[in-house]
Amino acid sequence: MSENNFNSGELNYLNTLAAGLVHEIKNPLNAISINLQLLNEDLQDQDSERDRKMSNRVQLLQKEVGRLDHILSDFLRFAKTPVLHFEKCDINGVIESVLDFIGPEAMQNSIRILKSFDTTLPKCNLDSSVIKQALLNVILNAQQAMPNGGELMVRTYQNGENVFIDITDTGVGVQENKIDKIFQVYYSTKKNGTGLGLPTARRIIEENRGTINIRSEDGKGSSFLIKLPVNYKPEAK
Ligand SMILES: Nc1ncnc2c1ncn2[C@@H]1O[C@H](COP(=O)(O)OP(=O)(O)OP(=O)(O)O)[C@@H](O)[C@H]1O
Ligand SMILES: [Mg+2]
Numbered sequence: 001m002s003e004n005n006f007n008s009g010e011l012n013y014l015n016t017l018a019a020g021l022v023h024e025i026k027n028p029l030n031a032i033s034i035n036l037q038l039l040n041e042d043l044q045d046q047d048s049e050r051d052r053k054m055s056n057r058v059q060l061l062q063k064e065v066g067r068l069d070h071i072l073s074d075f076l077r078f079a080k081t082p083v084l085h086f087e088k089c090d091i092n093g094v095i096e097s098v099l100d101f102i103g104p105e106a107m108q109n110s111i112r113i114l115k116s117f118d119t120t121l122p123k124c125n126l127d128s129s130v131i132k133q134a135l136l137n138v139i140l141n142a143q144q145a146m147p148n149g150g151e152l153m154v155r156t157y158q159n160g161e162n163v164f165i166d167i168t169d170t171g172v173g174v175q176e177n178k179i180d181k182i183f184q185v186y187y188s189t190k191k192n193g194t195g196l197g198l199p200t201a202r203r204i205i206e207e208n209r210g211t212i213n214i215r216s217e218d219g220k221g222s223s224f225l226i227k228l229p230v231n232y233k234p235e236a237k
Pocket of ligand 1: 137141142145169171172173174182183187188189190192193194195196197198199221222
């Protein structure tokens with residue numbers, strides 16, 4: 001299922017165009033940021049009521065400029081089409097390193113991590129570094145869905161020519177009428193979320209010729225099922 005009507009060539013062109021525009025905006029934004037900083041330093045030396053008010057305004061502007069810069073950087077990361085390096089990849093190992101990474105914070109939040117790995121899983125022909133990014137995005141969401149603790153279950157298995165990764169949490173879940181939205185760019189229900197985590201994960205997985213689907217029950221938790229091909233052979237260019 002796809003929500004846009006562009007073919008991949010057109011999409012690449014639009015991405016390049018948009019990334020160029022973002023760069024053009026980022027440069028003057030940088031200049032604004034530096035000058036606001038200098039202005040604020042000047043105002044800090046004065047101590048009239050008027051200067052304090054101005055300094056507050058300048059700080060507010062600095063914050064907003066910072067936010068804009070953050071949004072643009074996130075967009076650039078999303079729009080960048082990475083060159084994929086396919087190699088034999090140990091999926092269980094990749095998941096293990098993501099779980100190691102989030103482990104300390106999960107423990108702090110009383111999240112129990114349960115692993116059920118198929119140790120006979122074949123190595124898959126994938127770009128392991130981008131797949132790791134995709135898995136991290138999904139696993140971070142699972143963690144963020146359980147602010148009061150819960151269980152994160154990660155299972156791997158093989159079925160025919162595909163390897164499956166099931167990431168299940170006992171968190172807040174997704175309302176049925178919101179399920180279609182969660183893979184949309186910029187859809188977020190979080191205070192500081194950019195809404196690019198899942199669209200990025202899906203794009204990466206699809207570039208590796210896989211799929212990602214969600215099953216969720218509002219209030220009970222969510223399950224993300226990722227399917228990846230064992231033997232995908234990218235066409236030589
Ligand atoms: N495991 C989950 N449980 C409940 N809701 C989820 C889960 N994963 C995603 N969502 C919902 O989907 C939305 C989009 O997720 P996505 O990862 O794209 O963005 P985000 O997490 O809000 O921000 P970020 O860009 O920091 O990842 C989330 O805001 C949340 O509402
Ligand atoms: Mg996210």
